[in-house]
Amino acid sequence: MAISMNFGLITYILVFLFWAQTCCFAQAPPAAEDFFENGKVAYRAGDYAKALDFFNRAIKQGVSSADAFFRRGLAFEKLGENQRALEDYSKAVEMDPNLETAFNNRGSVYYRQGDFDKAIKDYSRALDLNPSYSLAYYNRGNAFYGKGIFDKAIEDFTQALKIDPKDVDAYNNRGWALTQKQDYDLAIQDFTKALELNKDYALAYYNRGNAFLRKGLEDQAIKDLTRAININPQYALAYFQRGNAYFRKNDLDNALEDYNQSAKINPSHPDLYNNRGWVFFTKGNSALAMRDISKAISLNPDLAKAYANRGWIYKSNSEYPKAVADFSRAIELEPQNPTVYTYRASCYMEMGQMDKAVKDLDKSISLDDSEPNPNALSTLAVLKEQLGDYKTSTELFQKVVQSRPDDALGYYNLGLSLGKQGKINEAIKAFSKSIGLDSNFREAYFKRAIAYEFLGDSDMARGDFMKALSIQADRATGSSAREQANSDKVKETLSLSRR
Secondary structure (H helix, E strand, O other): OOOOOOOOOEOOOOOOOOOOOOOOOOOOOHHHHHHHHHHHHHHHOOOHHHHHHHHHHHHHOOOOOHHHHHHHHHHHHHOOOHHHHHHHHHHHHHHOOOOHHHHHHHHHHHHHOOOHHHHHHHHHHHHHHOOOOHHHHHHHHHHHHHOOOHHHHHHHHHHHHHHOOOOHHHHHHHHHHHHHOOOHHHHHHHHHHHHHHOOOOHHHHHHHHHHHHHOOOHHHHHHHHHHHHHHOOOOHHHHHHHHHHHHHOOOHHHHHHHHHHHHHHOOOOHHHHHHHHHHHHHOOOHHHHHHHHHHHHHHOOOOHHHHHHHHHHHHHOOOHHHHHHHHHHHHHHOOOOHHHHHHHHHHHHHOOOHHHHHHHHHHHHHHOOOOOOHHHHHHHHHHHHHOOOHHHHHHHHHHHHHHOOOOHHHHHHHHHHHHHOOOHHHHHHHHHHHHHHOOOOHHHHHHHHHHHHHHOOHHHHHHHHHHHHHOOOOOOOOOOOOOOOOHHHOOOOOOOOEO
């Protein structure tokens, strides 16, 4: 049984639920009891089809105890007939409302069907009957995890470990729940404990590697993911995640090699194609990038990040209408993602649709819960200035330099906006700050010279003009001419998805 997640970015696999067995014996004629006993023997031997046949015969000939229906439910469950298992477990608890194992197992069937509420109800009933039932705590923890209620999941895994301190799966699963809460240090402790108990636990290496990667510790992540692969050479997700770690280190060749290996093992993983496509794009191969990211979309038409990535490739190739279409689809799928609005705005700017660009940038800034993206602020400020809204433009540039106090270009842009409002002294201060941060910013000297000339200070103006002229073109920095929105600065590194 595996638990999977959709963050960012990645699916993380948890461990199998286990099924308890009772030791009750039913009263029936000798032949029926023989069938029943033979069924238990066959089940223990792993021959579930034969066990089911014996249990059917036993029940048909008169064995009608709760234990008989419970055991037949076990056989049905092992054979993948979950609905029939559910019916037998329900019959068992109807006949014996104190049979906690039947409640536990029925809860597990509900869990696999995705009905976490019913699963939790059954696990809770099992725990009411037996407060020391560690397996029910463990299973209920998985159900709470499935609902995204990580605190309760952690509580249940902790309770399971109090009862059974050597439950490696409970350590692993609690570690993964802690990872979802971004409590990476405690998560790593749990994965490490699981590995102390079972040094060949590939899943714990994989999960600990993920936690290291989320902490930005790529080398440690690669080490753990490599261990997982050594234990299980067919571990497609471990190759995929190690590829992500290599990408973070800008080791594109090793990243590509791992993505290729992952694709050989599991050719149906959409995030893999999305990420490999971005590696191809980073290496300068737009054709292969487009092929892979389009493949990701064909496998998962709702993968927003793939539309965003493909949109960026279209934009890079100046195919702005196609880029807008992909960014629009990404926004449709994830309307609360501020970055994609910024990307689409940059395309609208290139297409001359300034009103739409302004609308997207306003939306991007309003959605950003943290400090708004300075690039989006700067782009919007330039657009506002071009539309004649100098007051708003200045306010936005002031926010840019507040968030990036070492941004010479930001102060330069602020100076231009202040100058257009006639605030010449303030503009001079902004240009001076820009020059203080970047002494080779030739355009800032020119603009400050114009400001001094406007104030009638010819000496200062002459000095700045001479300084600007003395800076050779190959040493000049900054922006020689501010284009509409500094659109090259809009792009940010696209996050790799993770499963």
